[in-house]
Amino acid sequence: MSEVFVFDHPLIQHKMSIIRDKETGCKEFRELVDEISMLMAYEVTKDMVTEPVEVETPICKAKAYRLAGRKLAIVPILRAGLGMVDGILRLIPNAKVGHIGVYRDPETLKPVEYYCKLPLDIGERDIIIVDPMLATGGSAVAAINFIKARGGKNIQLMNLIAAPEGIKAVQKAHPDVNIYVAAQDSHLNELGYIVPGLGDAGDRLYGTK
Numbered sequence: 127m128s129e130v131f132v133f134d135h136p137l138i139q140h141k142m143s144i145i146r147d148k149e150t151g152c153k154e155f156r157e158l159v160d161e162i163s164m165l166m167a168y169e170v171t172k173d174m175v176t177e178p179v180e181v182e183t184p185i186c187k188a189k190a191y192r193l194a195g196r197k198l199a200i201v202p203i204l205r206a207g208l209g210m211v212d213g214i215l216r217l218i219p220n221a222k223v224g225h226i227g228v229y230r231d232p233e234t235l236k237p238v239e240y241y242c243k244l245p246l247d248i249g250e251r252d253i254i255i256v257d258p259m260l261a262t263g264g265s266a267v268a269a270i271n272f273i274k275a276r277g278g279k280n281i282q283l284m285n286l287i288a289a290p291e292g293i294k295a296v297q298k299a300h301p302d303v304n305i306y307v308a309a310q311d312s313h314l315n316e317l318g319y320i321v322p323g324l325g326d327a328g329d330r331l332y333g334t335k
């Protein structure tokens with residue numbers, strides 16, 4: 127069974143309190159999603175493999191450590207996941223970025239897939255799927271299916287907010303995928319929105335409502 131990690135770092139929680147606020151406008155919302163994603167990436171990558179190297183400081187030779195393990199791919203679920211990419215790339219600028227287009231049919235809440243473009247060497251990379259919201263879990267499960275069908279193996283899922291229903295769905299379909307969230311909320315309402323959540327992440331990021 128995959129594990130769920132909730133990041134309760136005070137900086138993350140402070141920023142989450144602002145993005146949840148309905149009075150927070152598009153510009154500030156976008157900046158905060160970017161910052162929270164960067165802080166979460168710092169935690170998600172804490173077990174990356176390093177190797178010792180010798181460098182010469184202005185004073186003397188020194189042993190230092192550089193990244194040595196598998197390379198990374200970040201895969202946002204369009205569209206809201208795009209808002210999380212730049213913050214992560216600021217920490218890991220050499221990561222490749224794949225894109226998966228999935229949206230939720232507003233009536234059925236079922237995922238509708240419309241795009242998938244992944245790095246060719248996806249099978250050799252550690253993969254972080256990013257999307258601010260994990261609600262029913264339909265979009266995340268579909269995205270993971272896409273990636274596995276193209277050879278992706280070491281997959282992690284990073285969300286700002288997850289509902290218990292979404293966590294359960296991902297754990298059932300993909301017990302090998304760990305889930306990293308800034309908050310685990312109470313439940314879904316009758317329209318499939320996370321309660322208390324932050325509303326529609328895509329609309330708040332891009333000002334489409």
Ligand code: PRP
Nearest residue numbers: 204205206229230261262263264265328
């Ligand atoms: C939102 C969100 C997730 C999905 C979560 O996207 O960004 O991708 O809903 O819901 P689920 O867990 O029930 O599948 P949306 O479908 O609104 O598309 P958008 O990002 O293009 O607005």
Ligand code: URA
Nearest residue numbers: 261319320325326327
């Ligand atoms: N998608 C969103 O953007 N918000 C929710 O609360 C649920 C799905």
